[in-house]
Amino acid sequence: MLTALPLLAVAAPAALAATVAPALVVNGDFPDPDVSRFGSTYYAYSTNNGFGNVPVASAPALSGPWTRRGNALPTLGAWASGGLTWAPDVSVRADGRYLLYYTARSTATGRQCIGAALATSPLGPFSPVGSGPLVCNAGEGGDIDASSFTDSTGLRYLLYKDDGNAIGQPTSLWLQRVAADGVTLQGARVELLRSGRSEENGVIEAPALTKVGNSYVLFYSLGGYGGDAYQTSYATATALTGPYTKAYRSLLTTASLDGAVRGPGGADVVRESGGDHIVFHGWINNNTARGMYVAALGWSGGYPVVRGSRVRYEAERGVLTRCSVRATAGASQGQVVAYIDYADSAVDISVFAPRAGAYTVHIGYAAGFGDAQHTLGVNGGAAQVVAYPNTGWETWREVRADVTLVAGANTVRLGFQSRWAELDYIEVA
Known part of the structure; x- marks a missing residue:
């Protein structure tokens, strides 16, 4: 893993509602x-x-x-x-x-x-x-x-x-x-x-x-x-x-x-x-x-x-920028995205929403060298910061973030913010 880079300035979006249950x-x-x-x-x-x-x-x-x-x-x-x-x-x-x-x-x-x-x-x-x-x-x-x-x-x-x-x-x-x-x-x-x-x-x-x-x-x-x-x-x-x-x-x-x-x-x-x-x-x-x-x-x-x-989207099937796929038996479908370690590292995942409005994104991750952070943005809009409590490598956990999606296809981008975390999947409810 690489030495942590300075934190990027990220605009905090307005508070968002969670997904709509049946x-x-x-x-x-x-x-x-x-x-x-x-x-x-x-x-x-x-x-x-x-x-x-x-x-x-x-x-x-x-x-x-x-x-x-x-x-x-x-x-x-x-x-x-x-x-x-x-x-x-x-x-x-x-x-x-x-x-x-x-x-x-x-x-x-x-x-x-x-x-x-x-x-x-x-x-x-x-x-x-x-x-x-x-x-x-x-x-x-x-x-x-x-x-x-x-x-x-x-x-x-x-x-x-x-x-x-x-x-x-x-x-x-x-x-x-x-x-x-x-x-x-x-x-x-x-x-x-x-x-x-x-x-x-x-x-x-x-x-x-x-x-x-x-x-x-x-x-x-x-x-x-x-x-x-x-x-x-x-x-x-x-x-x-x-x-x-x-x-x-x-x-x-x-x-x-x-x-x-x-x-x-x-x-x-x-x-x-x-x-x-x-x-x-x-x-x-x-x-x-x-x-x-x-x-x-x-x-x-x-x-x-x-x-x-929830619908699961595997992170390794997204569009990767300056990061790579790693095989590991403990992860969903045996692969994760690793080495999201640079200021321009990012994973873009296409997700689908039946209606426009509030949704919850659940992110499967592991962080093994202290607490880590990623930015999360939707469709190129203002990003929020997602915090990953330290789990230890190969110990997979979830965190959640509330987002607003348009009806149909959306792009969720997760990018480097601080320290190091690997991405297994996201689930959108």
């Missing part, structure tokens, strides 16, 4: 929310609770205020028993009627299966379609978590999860084409994704599909739903039927949200010209209920970014 918009039990706008009103549907088989709420905006409007499905199909009506999905058909997919317990098989119902109003009451379930394969543990997808040509599809974990088997997410009525299955189903990663614990579920540019993005939940292990991830493909590639890291976790939401899952995506959002549930009231949260959603090269949830 908003709790239904502060009561509303698990597995499905949200759509029909006309000028937003409607949300949830897994059963004390408000009925399929509780429904409405609001003039995603941010609320949300008003509970009763039970959208007062009567289940003749094939089903009550008390386990899960993860509804409501869409509108070409004939103007509203189609509800729901999960309930089959009295014949003792497994969860998928049914359908129709109504002339998004509030219901929905009336069951047919004498039996729409999808029900007891041999794969049953089938749950139906959702709808319509492509740009108007073709309709049904997505769902086989409940393999109920019988000790891996779980898969499936795509099934349906006729315009949404209830007539057409052709063979296609497996899109299967569980297998350790953090999934044999469970992937709650599929929700959207298309961004030329990419299909499949959101899903994973892990045990009962606590912090539950989380939301996604996979991408260039064709509707795949193959789908799972994201390197989950999109929403208790940790990525810094504890602002616990066990984020059951996500749905609301696409609108004024800006997209993701809606999901999280544990509230000492883990006795799952409330509904809303967060801003953006797309960086076709990949989802959620405001309030």
